[in-house]
Amino acid sequence: MIKGTRVIPIALAVCVASSIGLSPAVQAKNKAVEVLKYLNPVPEKNLYLNKSQDRVIKKKGFKTLEVEGAKPVENKELGFFAIVDLNKINDTETIKSVLQKPDVNGISVLLPWRLLEPVEGETNFKPIDSLLELCKEANKTLILRVSTCGVDDNAKSDTPDWVFQDPTSRSIVYVGTDGNEHQMPIFWDPNYLAKWSNLINELGETYDKNPNIHSIGITGGGVLGGTNVIPDFVASVKQTIGAEIKAKPEKGKEGTTDSSAPADGFAEKPADATSEKPANQAENSDDKTAAASTDSATEVTTEKADAGKTEGDKPATTDASKTASNDSASKSTDSDDDDKGAGKEAKREVTRILEKQFGMTQRQLIEHWKYVADLFPKAFTVTRLNFDVSPPTLNRKGQDSLDEIADYLVYRYGQRIYVTRHGVKDGHHGFDDYRLLLKFHPDTLTGYRMTNDFAVKDMPKLVKAAGEDGISFCEIPIDVINNADETTKTAMHDIRQRMGYQIVSKEVSLPKDLKAGDPLKASFTFLNLGAASALKPSRQLDKDIASSYKVQLELRDTNGKPIARLLHTPETPTNAWSSGKPIQWAEELKTPAQLTPGKYEVYLSLVDSDTKRKLRFLNGIGTGEPQALFEAPVGSIQVTN
Structure with a gap:
């Protein structure tokens, strides 16, 4: 025994x-x-x-x-x-x-x-x-x-x-x-x-x-x-x-x-x-997951100090x-x-x-x-x-x-x-x-x-x-x-x-003109129709850190080639995007000083910056039924000297 x-x-x-x-x-x-x-x-x-x-x-x-x-x-x-x-x-x-x-x-x-x-x-x-x-x-x-x-x-x-x-x-x-x-x-x-x-x-x-x-x-x-x-x-x-x-x-x-x-x-x-x-x-x-394309586009990250952190458990x-x-x-x-x-x-x-x-x-x-x-x-x-x-x-x-x-x-x-x-x-x-x-x-x-x-x-x-x-x-x-x-x-x-996160992009406001190197002032409105939030896997041992996907704006030239990616963690991290009310915030995004003057189309996506994986979301901007996309066109910007 x-x-x-x-x-x-x-x-x-x-x-x-x-x-x-x-x-x-x-x-x-x-x-x-x-x-x-x-x-x-x-x-x-x-x-x-x-x-x-x-x-x-x-x-x-x-x-x-x-x-x-x-x-x-x-x-x-x-x-x-x-x-x-x-x-x-x-x-x-x-x-x-x-x-x-x-x-x-x-x-x-x-x-x-x-x-x-x-x-x-x-x-x-x-x-x-x-x-x-x-x-x-x-x-x-x-x-x-x-x-x-x-x-x-x-x-x-x-x-x-x-x-x-x-x-x-x-x-x-x-x-x-x-x-x-x-x-x-x-x-x-x-x-x-x-x-x-x-x-x-x-x-x-x-x-x-x-x-x-x-x-x-x-x-x-x-x-x-x-x-x-x-x-x-x-x-x-x-x-x-x-x-x-x-x-x-x-x-x-x-x-x-x-x-x-x-x-x-x-x-x-x-x-x-x-x-x-x-x-x-x-x-x-x-199974297959979508990832951001690997190319020569400049990637710029905008972050606030201690963004996305939560108080440790006691x-x-x-x-x-x-x-x-x-x-x-x-x-x-x-x-x-x-x-x-x-x-x-x-x-x-x-x-x-x-x-x-x-x-x-x-x-x-x-x-x-x-x-x-x-x-x-x-x-x-x-x-x-x-x-x-x-x-x-x-x-x-x-x-x-x-x-x-x-x-x-x-x-x-x-x-x-x-x-x-x-x-x-x-x-x-x-x-x-x-x-x-x-x-x-x-x-x-x-x-x-x-x-x-x-x-x-x-x-x-x-x-x-x-x-x-x-x-x-x-x-x-x-x-x-x-x-x-x-x-x-x-x-x-x-x-x-209502299963999991069901994210809908409702509005993204962009300036019409932007001087190269100046911050891009944008505002965002999202909804979550689901009963859970979007949680990015946290790989930091013994740290109770709120994990958020990043919001990315990708600037593409007239040939569709990605030239710059502007990333930031939203003011309310995605792991706290609850159903019941819109998620809104404004952000000034850093842009590369060497950005060539010209017209750029802007695409929105939600990205895991560690793996480059993109989330699928509903694009509710504009008219018609929302479409499930990994990246959504949200407008254009004219870059000047």
Whole structure:
């Protein structure tokens, strides 16, 4: 069995070693300072919290704006993604078909680790490559997650056999949704973490900066690529305790209960007690983004001191006992008194099992999850990452667990972190249970991931929730998309209309004449019809910096050749462009003194100055329906001596 007193120091040391981004095989070594930290974990009460969450505890209302003729704008971060199950990843025709749908922006897959590394050190990334290729052909993107547990019921585990064959490895046996026993690694086991970090580093070396990847899931510590540490933790305990209550002999009579099942619903598994079945192969694909042309045009940047910065988060302490409300999955009422009693006892048993069986408190689980999550931003230094918001263990919502991990990730890595609400089963789901969104909205991109048994009839109810939550993407089972009735199609359309940022240029005023070298005085008016803002990925570690795209005016000569680009960060950074009112500002833009006299056409664009990527927006200047463009003509200027 697991020796709780030894798990804590060993686990942390591995997390630290495997989070520093080493490409060769990782050998975990203890660091005294870190071991001491884990021998003295943060107490259950008076734990770290970011009190700034409390400033916006009420949901931010979504205020709609209407522009006649406006249609949803497509950009890499936004849209619907078809969830392709493991048994369909080789179905090329079905995947191609769904990628051809104009309202689908890409696909989402969850692949088992054993499929990608059947032999230690010998990776098989063909499934990912095939899927990326399909996405590239369709000019769409891929959401990729890798699972260690729960995806494939046809195998003993999503984790390869060779991980468990190490005689010192630790694992858990649990009963899956198919009623059979399955196996998963314990995510603080040093042997597992060293091997897992090797895979993540190789994935990062291979796919970081790939333009056809929407995001990479932060996985490795829980079930189905999520954060839930133990499969059906409370449900397993509740089922066992419920059986014991019902089997309890009447007073004065003797009886027996079936003791074949472990009292906690799962048991530690010896290292050599696994079997692995071959997995399916997969196909893969990629997407295209627009970038500014590379030529000899002069580029001039106009910036204000400290533009776009926000105040850093301030740590605070609060009572961990005030957790957020339970997820709807655990809100269901019990059918009889025995069952209710079992449920209450199960929740108490959860804490006892963590401490007795694993030598872990809830606090320590959260700290370990931070180190597992830290592997990904170090391996993927540019690609956006996707963090699942499901509690690491059931019935421990919000501030003392899930929100804290997300707080840690978003503060350290900025807007490269997406936050996804997994397990959306019906119209009652959303981010209602999570304070984290309330703090970071609109500074964190968010999305939904629906379950395969999503109640399709509830799709219209999600329209309001999607607006309030400010989601930028939504992962939907491929069968729901392919079999959508008119009600579902209407709801999807309504969600898509407000999904993410939907930027409209309304007015740009320019001078008619400009002397070479003089500042160009311009004013701008934009609208955002969407429920989220345009967030440029921030790559500055440990700095809470508001990230904004730059507004660019490009001057072209009579032959259409770019001569100068004038860039600046808008007075209100794009990450704060909220729906409900126009965004207006004026700016004096520097111009090159050597600008040749003559007439120049001026084109407007929104640019990531790091990657040269341009955002697609609606050009609402002039008459007629707004057109989706990467760069819009906004007038002309006569340059004089």
